[in-house]
Amino acid sequence: MKYSEMTKAELEQEYKGVLAQFEACKSKNLKLNMARGKPSKVQLDIANGLLNALQEGEECFVDGVDARNYGELSGLPCAKEYWADILDCKPSQIFVGGTSSLNFMFDIISKAFSHGLLHSVRPWCKEDVVKFLCPSPGYDRHFRVTEFFGAELITVPMTENGPDMDLVEQLVKDPQVKGIWCVPKYSNPDGIIYSEETINRFANLKPAAPDFTIMWDNAYGVHEFEGEYVPFPDILSLCEKAGNPDMVYEFASTSKITFAGAGFSAMATSESNIKYLTKMFGVQMISQDKINQLRHVRFLKDKAHTLEIMKQHASVMGPKFGVVADALDKEIKPLGFAQWNRPKGGYFVSFNAMPGTAKRALDLCKEAGVEMTPAGATYPYGIDPQDSNIRIAPSLPPIPELEQAMDVFCTCVKLAALEKLLAI
């Protein structure tokens, strides 16, 4: 029976039962972590071949370059070809980065503020106000980068097709609106794939700011865990066709393909942007880690082989998302007080608890030994106006632990809901 249909007495009865479950959870002294999209040991083992992909000095020569020496600021040619294959763009549109695509994104925003981007009239730090659009729920680390530089974060609601494009098209008429954060495929945390219409509307935006910047974080571009690989349009060529060739900066990394924090990343953007930024990057470094680039290219080979490797990840990730879905279907669905998505890729399940109870639910989880992404994290400034959205990250724990963690989680969201309904 749904909570909304229960009498006060029934709710009180239910509360007693759930409270007892909660106490039982606590008594197990668990210490489980579903806070971050960290790959599990089994997934990391899939990439162990990366460790010995280069064994001898002579193997480090490629494209006429000794990968052990300085040079090739924008990356090894073979690494650019790899990323162009993955992202369906041209190698000349690729700048290969270090291990962290987040760091790469930070660097672009940092340069926008200190010096301005290609079409900036002035550095963003010289603007009275810089506004940045944050489709929410979204990725806390994105939002925090722009917050760090003092941008005003503007929440744009997510729909089932991606960000609310009517609103985006309206907001970009403000010349102080300088950009937007996007995770276009298996969005973090909703797991939504932006629809073709959404993507086309992005490419055809007519922003007032000449340096409006789409931060297109294609973090989960090949990360299906259910079903076949879903092809995805190349935003660069769409922007070019729409007369906005320099508006988009796309990012990707292998953090969730090989090793987390020891993968390699890339930025794809127009050749004009690459040329402009290469000058700046030349001030801060001589070259990225080409040994790591070459190891990755040898191990991952190309898109086809990468997709094979992703099938192995899917065989680990699929069952974990199954555990989450099953627990929620069994424990929460009949009670009718919460909603969630059922993605086929990415790293998260986005769960909407009864409004006003997310923070309390996660405090209860913590009390019972289960660490989750903090409530509010998926909204600008860490404040979810509904206090409802919770990001579930099931990748790290092994299945028996995940089952225990979901047991705790379901108990806690119920308990928080009942406390609210009963005004306890």
Added chain:
Amino acid sequence: MKYSEMTKAELEQEYKGVLAQFEACKSKNLKLNMARGKPSKVQLDIANGLLNALQEGEECFVDGVDARNYGELSGLPCAKEYWADILDCKPSQIFVGGTSSLNFMFDIISKAFSHGLLHSVRPWCKEDVVKFLCPSPGYDRHFRVTEFFGAELITVPMTENGPDMDLVEQLVKDPQVKGIWCVPKYSNPDGIIYSEETINRFANLKPAAPDFTIMWDNAYGVHEFEGEYVPFPDILSLCEKAGNPDMVYEFASTSKITFAGAGFSAMATSESNIKYLTKMFGVQMISQDKINQLRHVRFLKDKAHTLEIMKQHASVMGPKFGVVADALDKEIKPLGFAQWNRPKGGYFVSFNAMPGTAKRALDLCKEAGVEMTPAGATYPYGIDPQDSNIRIAPSLPPIPELEQAMDVFCTCVKLAALEKLLAI
């Protein structure tokens, strides 16, 4: 006979001969590079053991951490211990970086400008003027980082004991003077080791700016190529004793110990600075490449073993610096129109051509197929007021090529001097 003692007729005779030599050089159609401190293939081969230092996934577990996964923003504990051993400081004073120490330095200066450092009253970008001291000749890439952010670069002459400290002590009384670039051991390009007195005067500076910053780039701390390892004082504890615990940021990397551009770097600074900066670095990344850190620790082990490896580098580098010294002694010394240092470590020979001829000499080198660091590069804004200093980087070419290159170089500096003397 010295050029200064020659009659005009003798100079004209000499000019003819040198011009003929130059034409002979040109006819060889050489293509040699002494532009950058790039290690040679033989040196890179010394570190090939790094490639297979980690072979299996199970070897990636260390200090209770799986180096293949996210985490440990400031570095693996064993990597901090390694750098603390090398730099003679505490592991808690180490933040382990990525492959590039230059990028790390850029990041610190970038944060100083965008947000300010620990004791900053405001971000440097909000100051009317930021002045930065540049001991010269010095490292062009250092100077360019501060120039990039709009700092005013102030030249401080180098003495045989390091920067002119009388002048430095005078200049830091100006509150707009925010810092200084230093390469304290085997300075780039002079190859000078700062004297103990110089180092102590640095530690005891009384700058007007509360956030005065010593950028202490200890790039060549273990890079002797002649004689034994020269111990070097720990600037952190000296600054602490002098009541300036947060004034210094020390940097080092293994770019010239293992692979250039694929080594690993570290910053050593006070625990208070580490704490302050860790918060900021947490915005831009989740962790550095711990696989690369662990590989390095396994391969280099500790300071003692690193010094053994540096002996192997010395056996390659020593003879190359011998070629340079021999050529200059034989070809230039008797003519008495130029001066140079004879360092025992580092990567460069600093050559002072006849004033007003450095640029011309390097143009001639280029014409004869020998690429050198551009004239002026060792001074702020790339302008050597004397047009005299030339940085010789002998590490890359094999000895037969280096001999050819030095032959061209000596010919060109002579030709440029004679053109000047004869007003041709």
